[in-house]
Amino acid sequence: MLNKKSHFSPIVFALILILGIYLGKSLNFNTFQQNEFNKFNLVLSQLEEAYVDSIDREELIEKAVTNLLEELDPHSYYIKAKDLSAVNEPMEGSFDGIGVEFNLLDDTILVVAPISGGPSHSVGILSGDKILSVNGDTIAGTGLENEDVFKLLRGKRGTKVNVGILRKGQEELLDFEITRDKIPIYSVDVSYMITEEMGYIKINRFAANTYEEFIEAAQKLLDKGMQELVLDLRNNPGGYLGAAINISNEFLEDDLLIVYTQDRSGSKEEYFSNRKGLLINTPVTVIIDEGSASASEIVAGALQDNDKGTIVGRRSFGKGLVQEQFEHPDGSAYRITTQRYYTPTGRCIQRPYAKGQDENYASDLLQRINTGELLSRDSIEFNDSLKFVTPQGKIVYGGGGIMPDIFIPLDTNSYHSSISEAIRKDLIRQFAFNYTNQHREELESQNLFNFIALFEINTNDYNQ
Known part of the structure; x- marks a missing residue:
């Protein structure tokens, strides 16, 4: 068999040399990136293998990413998967739920108002109603936090939830089945x-x-x-x-x-x-x-x-x-x-x-x-x-x-010690909700300007 010799022109040789230099630099750069990535993985692997106590790999990675972003500026940050929905919802303008504005008053969910046209409004939930049970489980008096209420009442659109309602003037608990739907968040x-x-x-x-x-x-x-x-x-x-x-x-x-x-x-x-x-x-x-x-x-x-x-x-x-x-x-x-x-x-x-x-x-x-x-x-x-x-x-x-x-300077009226204490203990908000529940019909018959002109706090109200 004859051996063939390959002949390269100077131009071809130069092109190959340039390409080689470029690829070499590229490979060196990629190798550097890979080494940095490997360093992180190597530390994790050695921790998993040799550290004195068991470790949570996912938790360590999340902390590492969190700290990485915190080193940049005050507004770059990491959002855990479990928190992403809650972070995005206010900006997206809607969430899936039963459609009530609520407050926790005396360890009970108080309906401030059903959202007009929403699922709760459609089945007859009223302002002032108190939600005492969800799906047959008593929730009043159990130390609920706002997050707990979200988990109970929110859910995928089309799913159902049963709530037990205590309504002013009604002796018996009222049962409602509510189908969750898309609820707007107004800005x-x-x-x-x-x-x-x-x-x-x-x-x-x-x-x-x-x-x-x-x-x-x-x-x-x-x-x-x-x-x-x-x-x-x-x-x-x-x-x-x-x-x-x-x-x-x-x-x-x-x-x-x-x-x-x-x-x-x-x-x-x-x-x-x-x-x-x-x-x-x-x-x-x-x-x-x-x-x-x-x-x-x-x-x-x-x-x-x-x-x-x-x-x-x-x-x-x-x-x-x-x-x-x-x-x-x-x-x-x-x-x-x-x-x-x-x-x-x-x-x-x-x-x-x-x-x-x-x-x-x-x-x-x-x-x-x-x-x-x-x-x-x-x-x-x-x-x-x-x-x-x-x-x-x-x-x-x-x-x-x-x-x-x-x-316009800051209004310092709230700096008075008694007012500050009332705000700190949430007394003003609690009084407002209790007063509204007790005088709902009277308040609904007034317009805003009449209320501002006529409303007064008497001694009994203040002592509450």
Whole structure:
């Protein structure tokens, strides 16, 4: 057999050499990654084999991931599989259950209100009803916590649950079979006319359905003659970026910058108003406080930087980081910061933080109290390097939340020792529910303004 010699041209040889170098680098990089991964697995394996006590591999992995994310920033974190549903539900705008608002009063589930059109409302559950048993098991007086109630009453859509109800005026326990269904979670707490011309809307979060709820509420107020709006974002921790952008859009002229985000490479995504909004001609006052964060600050910042409306209250939380959620096949998930967002003038309102578990960041509210910031605007120091100017010449600051145009100090009435004790012991809430149960018919016959004008606490009520 003849031996054939292979002849390579210089070009072919050069290409092979380049390819070899590239593959070598790639393999070295992959090998490095593999070694790092193997280090973690090796430690786990050796712990399982040699550690003096038995270990829970899954628990150790979860703790490792938790600690890994906590080392990045205050808003990147791990979500266990068992907690994911509860974390996602408020933002998705619904859950499966029987459809009641409840409170635990004297170790008993008290129905505050059945959700209109929901399963409980459909079978005749009423406000003031007390749920004493579930599926034949007595639950009153057993030390229930809110989590226990969720487990008992929530469940897959279409499944059934039997509840025993104690109703005022009825001696016998009433039995109801309720078929669980999809229950909406509303993010617009309340909307009404304060005066004949001034409307009020309170938003508790920016969830999947918030924009639609807001538009419906705003339109109803406009139909009632609203000429100006108070938008209350106090203690609103934020939510979806898209919901904040859509709501801001309703107040602005066409083609105005609402917000932009920027990732680590410097790549920007800009979001502009794209039409004349529903409330373009409606003066707006936005109320914020130290609990207003993220999406709330996007709305407040967009309106402030575009000289639309007035921001009142106290300096907001200062969260200018955007998270993205990634879900794992085992049902767990993690949220990591992928971008920073900036207001139209270029402000980053994220307050400073140190990587890892930053105690100063976590205790920010306490620091604000100690420095007097919640009581006086003069207690707040601004860095001139973080000064920005709006199109109409108003000076605004970045670096730590949205500072309102008009400062409203914290109401310190609740600091009185007797009031603080009543709040701490939950006496005020308990009194409110008991009073409502005892005077339900009388209260239902009054409107809000009559109640505010006529309601008084007498000596007997106070002594309760």
